[in-house]
Amino acid sequence: MRMLAAERRDHLLGLLARQGKIVAKDVAAELRISEDTVRRDLRDLASEGLCQRVYGGALPVSPAVADYGARRTVAPDGKRKVASAAAGLVRPGGVVILDGGTTALAVVHALPEDLDCTVITHSPTIAAALLDHPRAEVFVLGGRLFKHSAVACGAAAVEAAQNVSADLFLLGVTGVHLEAGLTTGDAEDAAMKRALAARAADTYVLASSEKIGTASRYRVLPWEEISGLVTDTPPHDPVIEQLTAGGVDVLAAD
Structure with a gap:
């Protein structure tokens, strides 16, 4: 049974907290979903200021980007x-x-x-x-x-x-x-x-x-x-x- 979007979100945030990075292809293989789906999830998280997207995945976002x-x-x-x-x-x-x-x-x-x-x-x-x-x-x-x-x-x-x-x-x-x-x-x-x-x-x-x-x-x-x-x-x-x-x-x- 595949994860719901909210469950994938929690999983991705957990990876960031534990590993300090997200590799899109690894998450896609682990969850048996497409890399496009992972990238869409990361775009959504980035739009909320919850991660910094990089080539191939994402990294924890800095709190110092605030005004x-x-x-x-x-x-x-x-x-x-x-x-x-x-x-x-x-x-x-x-x-x-x-x-x-x-x-x-x-x-x-x-x-x-x-x-x-x-x-x-x-x-x-x-x-x-x-x-x-x-x-x-x-x-x-x-x-x-x-x-x-x-x-x-x-x-x-x-x-x-x-x-x-x-x-x-x-x-x-x-x-x-x-x-x-x-x-x-x-x-x-x-x-x-x-x-x-x-x-x-x-x-x-x-x-x-x-x-x-x-x-x-x-x-x-x-x-x-x-x-x-x-x-x-x-x-x-x-x-x-x-x-x-x-x-x-x-x-x-x-």
């Missing part, structure tokens, strides 16, 4: 822990590129107010928060405002990014997944992040635990192009264990 205001209430303790650890990477006299978003804003709040450094950012929100840091020199890169993360992006912003250089880039993403890699929800935002990473000696990814094991639509960088990952996710988490085994430097934020 900027809503994300302020998502995992605030985790973001503070990540921000505190990341702030320790910013050295006196150093030059840091700071991404936009709620975790990056928490990094600003974690920086010592008397820290002498240079901050390059494409986020007006980040720049405004640095007004309380009198010894921080701030350079703002301009372009079209991407309101999801309150950052500038587009051709003008990418061109501006090509004229700066820094010791460190603190990169925000919406998803961290073993197979999908480091992802975000907008193509131009992803391009801007790549442009900024190319201008820094080291790039560290900021990812509180709710982003680990999830994915968004657009890949930002491959694992080999980052210096490390800053996260409050426990070291025994399967994703973190596999990343560590694969040579990714994971900086624990606790």
